Amino acid sequence: MVKTIAIDSIKMERVVFKHVSKNYYLIADAYNGKYIKTCTQDFLKSCAGSLKDTIQINNKVLGINGNTELLSYIGHDGLMDFELNDTFVNTDGKKRDCIILPVLAKAILLLI
Numbered sequence: 001m002v003k004t005i006a007i008d009s010i011k012m013e014r015v016v017f018k019h020v021s022k023n024y025y026l027i028a029d030a031y032n033g034k035y036i037k038t039c040t041q042d043f044l045k046s047c048a049g050s051l052k053d054t055i056q057i058n059n060k061v062l063g064i065n066g067n068t069e070l071l072s073y074i075g076h077d078g079l080m081d082f083e084l085n086d087t088f089v090n091t092d093g094k095k096r097d098c099i100i101l102p103v104l105a106k107a108i109l110l111l112i
Contacts, residue, residue, distance in 0.1 A: 002057055010035045016057055027055070027064050036078040041086065043073045049092040070097045077102035 002025075005014040010032055017026040031039035045051035046065035053065045065071075 005055075010038060014055075016055075016062075025057070025062055027062065031075075033076070036076055037082050037084075039075070040073075040078045041084065043071065044084070044086075044088040046071050047096055047098045048088040048090050049094055049096070050088075066092070066094075066096070068096070070099070072099040072101070074101045075103055 002016045002018045005016075006012070007014055007029075011029050012032050013030045015028045015030070017028075018024070042051055042065070049066040051065045052063070052067040054061050054063055054067055056062070
């Protein structure tokens with residue numbers, strides 16, 4: 001782990017990891033569970049390239065959100081609880097790989 005950054009009451013914390021021998025970074029944002037819809041919208045906007053940002057770590061500027069080639073969402077599948085009426089269209093023509101790994105809480109609870 002390179003750095004932990006407290007953000008605000010919606011996006012509570014950002015954690016930055018770096019591969020031990022390569023120039024690869026993983027940047028993870030932890031959202032407050034009350035704002036899962038905002039988290040989902042931010043992820044989809046990032047995938048579409050309409051939400052972009054950068055951070056500076058050790059004099060190096062790193063792209064985050066839509067300023068990266070790979071995005072991942074790991075957590076509660078909020079779409080079980082709400083609908084999004086927004087349309088998320090690629091705004092900059094760049095291809096991004098996206099991974100969605102929803103928590104299987106309901107399936108696990110049904111097995112117990």
